[in-house]
Amino acid sequence: MNDLQDFLMEDFEDAEIIEKxxxxxxxxxxxxxxxISATTGDEIRKSCRKITFHKGQKVVEANHDAFMTKIIIETTVHPNFKSEALQKSWGVLGAEDLLNAMKTKMRDGEYATLSSIVSEINGYDKTMEDLVEEAKN
Structure with missing residues (x-):
């Protein structure tokens, strides 16, 4: 008989805040x-897709840069990119504009590291081999 106990709602934990x-x-x-939750990830992925039709074929293009920007904004708790005061201090309006303004003061490697941290926190850093090994344990 299958044990459903592991899948009851009370057995799922809320995501903890990670300081780095x-x-x-x-x-x-x-x-x-x-x-972020898988549902939020799905919503962000959908918002970063462009669907066109070429000769009757559906073509789906993903904008990875827009996806990463939105993932960083949604994953970052502090600083809050949606903060009106923070946006005002940078002379911008909107979380994406704030992150882009901050990027002008970052080194390219710093932004790459930030992207990597956000990817790791959301579980995107695991290879298929890592997942297989994790499943074995």
Whole structure:
């Protein structure tokens, strides 16, 4: 008989906030992150797709840069990119514009590291071999 106990709602934990030091603009800052849900990930992926038809064939194009921007914004708890005060201090309106403005003061490698941290926190960093090994344990 299958044991459903492991799949009851009370057995699922809410995602915890993870604090990590991140170098931005040449200075180390403490940032806080929370993994997004699979539902939020699906919504973001759908918003970053462009569907066209070419000779009767459906063509789906994904904008990886837009996806990463939205994932960073939704995963980052501190600083809150949706903060009106923070946006005002950078002279922008909107979370995406704020992140883009902050990128102008970051080194390229710093942004790559931030992207990597956000990917890791959301579980995108695991290879198929990692997942197979994890399933064995």
């Amino acid at each position: 030091p991140v170098s931005l603009g040449g200075k180390e800052k403490k940032m806080k992150f929370r993994p």
